[in-house]
Amino acid sequence: MADDHGDKPMKADTNTLKPPQMGLKLVHLDLKGAPPKISYLTQILPLLSNLGANGILLEYEDMFPYEGNLQVLRSPNAYSPASIRELLNLARMLNFEIIPLVQTIGHMEFVLKHKIFSHLREVKYFPNSLNPHKKESMEIVKFMIDQIVALHKDLKWLHIGSDEVYYLGEGEESKKLFATSQTNADSLFLSHVKAVASYVLATYPDVKPIFWDDMLRNISEEKLQESMLSRFAQPMIWDYNSNIDTHNMMLLIQKYQRTGFSHLWFASAFKGATGVAQALTPIRYHLANQLQWLKVVEAVPRNSIQLRGIALTGWQRYDHFSVLCELLPVGIPSLAVCLQTLKNGRFSEKEENFVKSCLGFKAFKINSVSSEDAGSFPGSDVFNRVTQIITLQKSVDKLLEENMYIKGWFSNYHRKKKFVHPIMLRHFEGAVRSAHVNWERVVFELSTALEKIYYPDTVEEWKEEHVNPTLTRLQHFVQDMDKALASGT
Incomplete structure (x- = not known):
């Protein structure tokens, strides 16, 4: 848990002033709940750049302007292609790396809730996971990827989701397959993710797939090696706790290394990870999470693993059907603290003063940010x-x-x-x-x-x-x- 030292800045264990070498610092924009107008996103991008971000992990979900047979996926407020281009052009001017995120097997509620696609559910009554056995399932995934890539020029990475694939293997087709072969849910997952990643690499050779790592954690090393997934995609290891078990994290990283993964991504959280209906962001908790990740970064053996970057996730809903977590403007002070911590390897008085200046606060306390001094950053009202x-x-x-x-x-x-x-x-x-x-x-x-x-x-x-x-x-x-x-x- 986050320690309680009043309002004194929390520091990383290392006293070095050398910035940590962690690659990209991506701010995750989760648009499946409370999607801001593009006009607001263009206001905050320069602020994020000033605070230390150099990339955006952009999870559109139903806010993407899907066309053709995917048009039903659009939210009534979905962004237009022109407004997305406006956002991307500003991001390029700020030298941001843009990484779109599209779910391809788990968290597919925004697709599978629609009657026209409900037959593609793994379990008939649950719209969360895609049935990987059906040919049409892969076709839908390919269509989503194609439309997203088409609107994002010069992509280097594409995040294909793949986290929390609940009830995989519990559908009727999976049960029949398991009863007549040696395969299981782990093999099913690896096969599908590999197929999606293979499609990305074959169709867009300059784009490298990224995926969430949680479904790999309990898969044996032997099965991971046999799948050869490491040749096709790079895992993003996520942990949003304020007290990460560094020892176990390093064991997990070593496991991935032994199974062929030489490039890794990490993911922390600046909001949306402390309660499904959380309204105010507990800054100290998220600061502690970043400081824990700094310990992990320091421990990663650079001779055998290349760290591509870290995504600061800002979940807006736990899933498509859940209530809203903290609104993005409410999480901006926490995001500012987290970015400065990852950029400089600590959160001392210097970083605190910089955050206070950037956000326009007269006074800033990470334990008790007062509504009486909301600062002057975009969304401060x-x-x-x-x-x-x-x-x-x-x-x-x-x-x-x-x-x-x-x-x-x-x-x-x-x-x-x-x-x-x-x-x-x-x-x-x-x-x-x-x-x-x-x-x-x-x-x-x-x-x-x-x-x-x-x-x-x-x-x-x-x-x-x-x-x-x-x-x-x-x-x-x-x-x-x-x-x-x-x-x-």
């Missing part, structure tokens, strides 16, 4: 209002649940039976009305800030999850209070 909402929510809950007079004389039972002592309302009426007015003001300001960056469905979803329950609760409470005051009983 969203950061500010979200922080206010979460803080106010706690104060409203405390008022309505802990106030002695509300608990004793205006309980749910009292309100239901309209059995109220009017004089007792005077003890909390002012506080409740003030909370109600303040809540509605902040909600209006939040909506205004969100609408600048997000599409209406995102604004609606975030408010439905984090705003409306408390707002409705306050409104009903005030209505009951008004009725009790009007009746005089």
